[in-house]
Amino acid sequence: MSRNYKISAEQIELALPAAIDLIQRAGALAMEFRKAGNFKIYTKPDNSRVTDADLALHDYITAELPDIIPGVTVISEEDKQHPEVEHGEPYWTVDPIDYTEGFIKGIQFYVQATLIDQGVPVLAVIGAPYRDTTIWAARDGKSYIEDKLNGASGPQEIFTKAVTGDKLSLLGRGVFDSNVAMDETIKRLGARGLTVDSSDANKIPADDLPSFVQIAMGHADMYITSGSKPDLIEGNGYSWDYAPNWLILRNAGEGGAMIDVVSGKEAEFFEPATRMNALIGVGDKKKAEQFFPSYGISC
Numbered sequence: 001m002s003r004n005y006k007i008s009a010e011q012i013e014l015a016l017p018a019a020i021d022l023i024q025r026a027g028a029l030a031m032e033f034r035k036a037g038n039f040k041i042y043t044k045p046d047n048s049r050v051t052d053a054d055l056a057l058h059d060y061i062t063a064e065l066p067d068i069i070p071g072v073t074v075i076s077e078e079d080k081q082h083p084e085v086e087h088g089e090p091y092w093t094v095d096p097i098d099y100t101e102g103f104i105k106g107i108q109f110y111v112q113a114t115l116i117d118q119g120v121p122v123l124a125v126i127g128a129p130y131r132d133t134t135i136w137a138a139r140d141g142k143s144y145i146e147d148k149l150n151g152a153s154g155p156q157e158i159f160t161k162a163v164t165g166d167k168l169s170l171l172g173r174g175v176f177d178s179n180v181a182m183d184e185t186i187k188r189l190g191a192r193g194l195t196v197d198s199s200d201a202n203k204i205p206a207d208d209l210p211s212f213v214q215i216a217m218g219h220a221d222m223y224i225t226s227g228s229k230p231d232l233i234e235g236n237g238y239s240w241d242y243a244p245n246w247l248i249l250r251n252a253g254e255g256g257a258m259i260d261v262v263s264g265k266e267a268e269f270f271e272p273a274t275r276m277n278a279l280i281g282v283g284d285k286k287k288a289e290q291f292f293p294s295y296g297i298s299c
Contacts (some may be wrong), residue, residue: 003118006090009140011069012115012123016138018068019113019125026057027111027129030097033129034106048247050098054078057096061113065092072115075272077240078166090117092108093272095240098210108208114243124244126210133246143216143252159253160283161218166248168221168287170196173211181226181235181263185261185278188232194291196224212245212281216252223281226236232262232278239272242279250279254258256281259293264292 032040040052058078063080073085076094085091095112103109115123120129122139125222132148135158144155186196204220211223229235236242242258246267249256258267260276282288288295 003006005117005120005121005122005139006124007069007072007115007117011297012140013116014137015068016123016125016136019065019115020134020136021063022061022068023111023113023125023127023150024129024134026061027127027134028108029053029060030057030103030109031032031129034103049104049292050078051097051100051104052111053103053112054097054100057111058094061094061096061111065094067111069115075167075240076137077238083270087270088118090115091272092116093243093269098241110210112244114239114247114274116239116243116269119194119268121243121247121269124247126213126244126248128209131208133209135209135244135245137251138248141251143248144281145213145217154293157253158213158216158248160249160256161221162254163221163284163287166195167197167202168282169204170198170202171206171211171214171220171223172200173223179226179228180230181228181232181278184223184230184232185224185226185280188261189280189291192214196222203261210245212242212249212258215281215283216245218253218283221283221287224278225280226261226278227275234275234277236276236278238275239269242267243275245281253282255285256283257285257292259288259292259295264295266295 058076062074073091093114098110111127114121126135135145137143143158146155215223227235246258258281260267
């Protein structure tokens with residue numbers, strides 16, 4: 001499927017450094033809250049928790065993003081009411097603090113912003129400020145990480161790992177590892193010929209970076225996020241949770257894929273505030289094509 005993008009390659013090239021800088025500054029603000037330790041915690045209507053830091057970063061990021069590419073709608077997880085976006089129109093999707101529980105506990109958390117055009121992520125930035133790390137990708141480029149925790153002197157390209165043989169290692173992280181949704185996901189993958197060994201022996205321990213980013217970096221061959229509903233439909237996260245990971249995984253090395261388990265196609269982001277279906281990430285696009293021959297979209 002061809003895409004008639006509204007945002008040009010030149011606009012993306014100009015916007016990327018500004019978006020990286022904004023996410024890094026927002027991450028520094030989050031760390032000020034965490035170091036002070038006196039942030040307030042609230043409960044949202046869905047019983048998830050949010051903090052003063054989430055709300056402050058929401059205000060900070062959504063105030064500046066409109067200046068990066070004028071006229072593009074900004075949607076944030078912490079909007080009191082999400083603005084409407086016409087089907088296929090460009091928008092920014094923002095997660096001021098992804099994994100708020102990690103922020104509260106004093107462990108990992110992420111600051112995320114992604115530019116979507118025609119349902120496709122075209123610019124993505126993830127900040128991991130607790131470890132002074134930034135990860136990004138743009139539509140016509142590669143995926144990069146600047147990991148100052150490990151002494152990086154500048155951005156390093158991210159490379160996926162080719163799968164040798166038919167057995168795919170599984171990243172050992174998942175809130176729903178043992179529920180019926182995960183069982184149904186594994187069943188549906190098996191019907192496509194992809195047998196998933198979910199035993200501990202086949203699981204690669206996860207580190208503190210986002211799960212799909214770890215697949216992009218070749219830490220494991222596959223990651224599954226099944227959501228919470230047995231039918232695998234709309235029981236998962238939102239655009240702000242997965243859109244940046246989509247692009248970073250897709251543009252890493254020879255390319256990976258984030259696939260909607262229900263449709264068997266690459267995940268799309270036309271409805272920013274609608275929950276997504278069960279997803280898998282595969283680091284080797286040749287393996288993705290083997291089990292999901294129609295997964296790809298034209299970018």
